[in-house]
Every structure is written in structure tokens, then in C-alpha cells.
Amino acid sequence: MENNLVLQMKNIKKSFDDNEVLKGISFEVEKGEVVSIIGPSGSGKSTLLRCATLLEKIDDGMIQYEDVVVANTEEGGKPVYLPKKEITHVKSYFGLVFQQFNLFPHFSVLKNVMHAPINVQKRDKAEVEKEARELLEKMGLADKADAYPCQLSGGQQQRVAIARALALNPDILFFDEPTSALDPELTGEVLKIIRQLAEEKMTMVIVTHEMSFARGVSNRVIFMDGGYIIEEGDPEEVFGNPTQERTKQFLKNYQQ
Amino acid sequence: MSLWTMVIKMATGLERTCAIFFLTVLFSLPLGMIVALLRMSKNKVVSGVTRFVISVLRGTPLMLQLLAVTYGPYYLFGLTVSKNKLIPVVIAFSINYAAYFAEIYRGGIESIAKGQYEAAEVLGYSKTQTFIRIILPQVIKRIMPSVTNEVVTLVKDTSMAFTVSYQEMFTIGKEIANSQTSFMPFIVAGVFYFVFNAIVDFAMGKVEKKLNYYQ
Numbered sequence: 422m423e424n425n426l427v428l429q430m431k432n433i434k435k436s437f438d439d440n441e442v443l444k445g446i447s448f449e450v451e452k453g454e455v456v457s458i459i460g461p462s463g464s465g466k467s468t469l470l471r472c473a474t475l476l477e478k479i480d481d482g483m484i485q486y487e488d489v490v491v492a493n494t495e496e497g498g499k500p501v502y503l504p505k506k507e508i509t510h511v512k513s514y515f516g517l518v519f520q521q522f523n524l525f526p527h528f529s530v531l532k533n534v535m536h537a538p539i540n541v542q543k544r545d546k547a548e549v550e551k552e553a554r555e556l557l558e559k560m561g562l563a564d565k566a567d568a569y570p571c572q573l574s575g576g577q578q579q580r581v582a583i584a585r586a587l588a589l590n591p592d593i594l595f596f597d598e599p600t601s602a603l604d605p606e607l608t609g610e611v612l613k614i615i616r617q618l619a620e621e622k623m624t625m626v627i628v629t630h631e632m633s634f635a636r637g638v639s640n641r642v643i644f645m646d647g648g649y650i651i652e653e654g655d656p657e658e659v660f661g662n663p664t665q666e667r668t669k670q671f672l673k674n675y676q677q
Numbered sequence: 678m679s680l681w682t683m684v685i686k687m688a689t690g691l692e693r694t695c696a697i698f699f700l701t702v703l704f705s706l707p708l709g710m711i712v713a714l715l716r717m718s719k720n721k722v723v724s725g726v727t728r729f730v731i732s733v734l735r736g737t738p739l740m741l742q743l744l745a746v747t748y749g750p751y752y753l754f755g756l757t758v759s760k761n762k763l764i765p766v767v768i769a770f771s772i773n774y775a776a777y778f779a780e781i782y783r784g785g786i787e788s789i790a791k792g793q794y795e796a797a798e799v800l801g802y803s804k805t806q807t808f809i810r811i812i813l814p815q816v817i818k819r820i821m822p823s824v825t826n827e828v829v830t831l832v833k834d835t836s837m838a839f840t841v842s843y844q845e846m847f848t849i850g851k852e853i854a855n856s857q858t859s860f861m862p863f864i865v866a867g868v869f870y871f872v873f874n875a876i877v878d879f880a881m882g883k884v885e886k887k888l889n890y891y892q
Contacts, residue, residue, distance in 0.1 A: 474799050512801040523796035526891050527814045540810065541801040571892040589800065 425452045426487070427514075427593045427624050428473065433482035435468055442468045444648035445482075450593060453622040457635035457656070460645035461671060466628040469645070470597050473626070474517045475508065486514040487592065513542065516586030520598040522578040524570040530557065530581050531566040534588045542589065549588070556584040560614060576607030580614055594618070596627040612638075632675045636660045644668045678857055680865075686853060687865055690846035694873075697766055697835045697845060702828065704771035709778025716783055727779075734776035740840050743769045747841040762843040774831060781823045785816035818888040825881040832874050836866070 428450040435443040442465045450456055458466045471477040473484065475491070479500050484491045491511050494500040503511065524533050534553040538544045557563050560580040570578055579599060586594055596615065600608040612634050618625065619638050629635050635642060635656065642659040644652045644667075652665045663669050715727040734742070746769040750756040759765065789812050797807040836847035846869060850862035 476795055476798065509801055509803070512799065515799075517799045519792060519796065521790075521792050523790075523792035525793065525796070525811055527818070536810070537800040537802065540806060569891040585800070 426450070426485075427452050427454075428626075429483070429485040430469075430473060431483040433469065433472055433484070434480045435465075435472055435477060436480055442648055443472070443479075446645075446648075446650055447482075448643060448650065448653070450624060450626055452592075452624055454624055454641060455619045455639045456626045456641045456643060457639040458626065458628045458643045458645060459630070459632065459635055459671075460651075464645040465648045466645050467597055470517070470595050470626070470628055474515060474595055475512070476517075478502070486511055489514075509541075513589055514591060515593045515595060516589060516591035517595045517597065518579070518582050518586055518599050520601050522570075522575070522582045522602070524578055524581055524585070526570050528569075529566070530562065530568050530570070530573070533570070533581055534584045537585070538588050553584070553588055556587055557581075559617075560584050561610075574607060575603045576610045579603065579607075579611045583611075583614060583618075593624040593626065596625065596629070598628055598630065600629070600631060632660070632672070644671065646671070678853070678859075680861065683853060683862055684865055687846050687850050687862065687869070690844055690849040691869065693763070693838075693843065693845035694835045694847070694869075696763060697770060697838060697843075698832060698873075700763075700767045701770040701774055701831060701835075704767065705774035705778055706824075708771060708775035710782055712775050712779035713782035713786065716779055717786065731776045731779060734773055735780075739769070739773050739834060740837055742773055743837060743840050745769070746772075762838075762841055766838050766841065766843050770831070770834070774827065777827050778824070781820050781827070782816065784823075785820040786812065788819060789815055821881070821885045821888060825878070825885070828877055828881065829874050832877055833870055836870070 426449050430449070431447045433443050433446045434441070444465075446465070446469055448456075458469065460466050468477060472479050479492060481494050481500060483493045483500075489503070489507075489511055491508070492500045492502045502508065525536070528536060531550070531553055534556060535546075535549050538549045538553075539546055554563065554566065557566055560583065562577060562580055562584070565573060565577060565581075570581065573581065579602075583594075583599075599615070600611050603611060608631070612631065615625070615627065615634075616638055627635065627639070637656075639656050641653065642656045643650055644659060644663075644665070646667050652659055652663060652668045659668065660672065663672060712727060712731065715723055716731065718724045718727070743766065747762060747765040748758060751758050793811055793815070794807060797811045802811065835845060838845050839848040839851055842848060847866050850866045854860065854862040
């Protein structure tokens with residue numbers, strides 16, 4: 422890597438039918454950085470993550486992971502994505518943690534974590550199992566290895582989902598409202614894990630409605646509204662002294 | 678004719694009843710999956726044609742389909758009707774049941790949450806891997822009760838082979854009933870089917886229980 426950028430997105434546009442959700446978003450993530458994306462519902466945060474994780478195809482713009490350009494728009498044309506085979510390789514750069522966990526219900530906890538490294542990355546089973554057990558230990562779930570997702574609380578399921586994403590050794594981890602489906606108590610245990618990862622300098626992009634968490638954990642905060650990035654910067658500045666009227670308005674609703 | 682002779686005579690047809698049953702299960706289950714995948718094809722022509730074929734197979738009597746497959750080749754192409762009627766009977770049953778299984782599979786596949794596909798996609802699974810390793814095992818568990826339903830119906834439907842005079846248990850029973858002017862063979866047949874289905878129920882119950890390791 423010539424520079425320290427893990428992800429670059431430039432001028433990303435995305436519409437669903439006539440509804441333009443992203444109207445030209447550019448942002449970069451440096452290695453070791455924790456970026457929080459906040460904003461009202463429908464502002465395009467989740468769509469941005471879905472574009473970054475290649476679940477949605479962009480209509481215009483450029484996506485680059487490290488030194489690999491994944492998608493790019495030639496002048497006046499449609500964006501061109503890498504061929505399928507290389508896309509599979511690109512997917513090993515990132516992981517995604519969903520709001521609804523999306524664990525595989527027919528796999529045990531351990532198998533949920535081990536299955537992709539063995540079957541997608543074709544790694545050695547014994548080695549993967551050792552790492553998977555260490556990851557579960559770190560998530561405080563060592564004793565749940567043989568349980569099935571349906572036997573776990575939401576917070577535990579989300580921690581398994583984080584372990585599953587980490588098992589592929591991604592360079593960057595995306596979180597799409599990771600605690601929105603959890604009650605406050607379970608939210609705490611998931612946020613604790615994310616904080617711990619931040620301390621270990623894991624590169625992360627977190628879409629969240631947990632404002633105090635975003636303020637505490639991030640190096641940078643991005644405020645999105647209406648498909649644009651309205652404001653971005655140091656969390657203390659964005660939260661403590663926002664410059665844009667829209668940001669002030671939005672944050673006011675969160676100050677009690 | 679004593680009841681015992683009747684039972685023995687009809688039991689000789691059980692082998693053929695079982696042949697129809699097991700061969701139909703063997704062929705229609707995988708065939709149904711192919712039909713389901715064609716039905717869900719993104720190609721509108723493929724899915725439309727498949728949809729039409731399914732609706733014909735489900736919308737016309739199985740008895741008619743049995744006659745069509747057995748005697749159709751003779752009327753259409755002048756081919757001789759094969760002596761071994763098992764072949765056309767199994768073909769007709771397999772195609773008919775595949776249509777029903779296809780719709781069960783489709784329902785099962787479409788009931789799996791989109792998040793499962795997305796999780797697999799982000800983790801780097803190929804489309805085939807996703808279907809075989811992630812989706813299909815969940816589908817099988819979900820559709821087991823409906824499949825059991827169809828299989829139980831199939832046991833009873835084998836009796837329809839009498840329309841093409843295939844000498845399975847019910848056909849033999851019907852012949853005895855005619856020659857002896859007795860209702861007894863039908864009662865015997867009823868008991869046979871009931872016991873057969875009790876075994877099927879038990880076996881499918883075991884399978885369902887085995888798949889119950891998660892909710």
C-alpha cells in the first residue's frame with residue numbers, strides 16, 4: 422500500500438427507480454481509523470454501506486479498496502466493476518455486520534465462524550478452528566461454541582456475527598446499525614466489543630444511532646442527510662460545535 | 678374365496694405398488710427441484726413456460742395423465758404400448774408429483790430471508806455455494822411437513838395405476854371384487870394403504886425430528 426487508505430469512495434451516486442438516495446458521496450477511510458456515520462433515517466447511510474460492501478451496484482462514481490479499483494465510471498458511462506473472480510478476492514478486504522445479525526441458523530456458533538474461512542478462503546481447518554475459538558473467547562462466547570443461534574440472545578448473536586466477520590481477517594469492518602435490533606442492556610455488550618476492536622486499531626465504519634457511543638469511539642464522524650454528506654470531522658467538533666444548521670437540528674433531538 | 682387367499686393374492690401386487698411409490702419418490706424429488714429453479718428463472722420465457730406446464734399438471738387429473746403417457750405414444754406416433762407398464766406409470770407419476778414438489782420447493786426457497794443471501798454474499802460465497810450450503814438445508818427443514826403430505830398422498834395415488842391395468846395391489850383387488858362380487862378386497866386394500874402410510878408417517882417423523890436440532 423502506497424498510502425494508508427483502506428477505502429476510497431468518490432462521487433458515489435445511487436438511485437432506486439426515481440429516488441436518488443446517494444447524490445455524490447465521497448469519503449475515505451485510513452488504516453486504523455474508526456468512522457461513524459450518523460444521520461436521520463432515509464439519509465442514505467445504509468445504502469452507502471451497501472454500496473461499499475458491493476451488495477448494491479453504484480450508478481456513478483469510484484470504489485477502491487487499498488490499491489484495487491473495484492468499480493469506476495468512465496467518462497459519461499456506466500460504472501465498470503471488476504470481473505467476478507476478482508470481486509471474490511476483493512470481498513476478503515472487508516466484513517459487514519448487519520442490523521439483523523443474519524447468522525446461519527442451521528450452523529452451530531463455531532461453524533458460523535469457521536465455515537467461510539474453510540469453504541471460501543480454503544484455509545486449513547485446524548488452523549481456522551483455533552482462530553475461531555480464540556475469536557469466540559474474545560467475544561466472551563467461548564462456552565457457546567456448540568450452541569445454535571436460536572439459543573442465544575440478540576447481543577450474543579451479534580457478537581457471533583462480529584466474530585464471523587473477523588474470522589476472514591478483513592482490513593476493514595462495516596457495521597450497519599449493529600445495535601438497532603437490541604435492547605439497551607444488550608446494546609451495551611455489543612458496543613463494548615466494538616470499543617475493544619477500536620482500541621486494537623481495527624479499521625471500522627459504523628452506521629449508528631448511538632450518538633454518545635459514536636462520539637466516544639470514533640476518530641471521525643460523518644453526518645449525512647438527503648443523500649449528501651452535510652458535515653464531517655472530529656467527533657468533538659461535529660457533536661460539540663456543529664457548523665451546519667441541519668446538523669444542529671438533528672443533534673438537538675438527541676440531547677436530553 | 679377365503680379372506681386369507683384374498684389377502685395373499687393382493688399382497689403379490691404390493692411389490693408393484695412399492696415400485697411405483699419408491700421410484701416416483703426417487704425421480705420426482707430431484708425433478709421437482711429442477712422445475713422449481715426453472716420456475717424461478719429470471720428469464721421470463723423460461724419461468725412462464727414452466728409456470729404453464731405446472732398449472733397443466735396440477736390442473737388436470739392424474740388419471741388422465743396416466744392414460745396420456747401410457748397410450749399417447751400409440752395414438753400419436755403409432756408406437757406399440759410397452760408390455761411393462763411400470764415405465765409409463767412411473768413417468769406419469771414422477772412428472773405429476775414433480776410439479777407439486779416444485780411449488781413446495783419454490784415456497785420454501787422464497788421464504789428464506791434476504792439477509793441470508795446477503796450475509797453469504799458478503800462472506801464471499803459463490804451463488805452455488807450459497808444455495809447448497811446455506812439456503813437448501815434451511816429449505817429442506819421448512820418444507821418437510823408439506824413433503825410428508827405429498828408422500829402420504831402418493832401412497833394412496835398408486836392405486837390409480839389400475840386405470841392402465843398395471844397389476845399392482847389395488848388393481849388385483851378390484852379384479853377380485855368384480856369376479857367375486859365382494860366388497861372385501863376394498864377393505865383389505867384400505868388396511869394395506871393405512872399400514873403403508875403409518876410406516877411412511879413414522880419414517881418422515883424421524884427425519885423431521887432429526888432436522889429439529891435448531892428452531
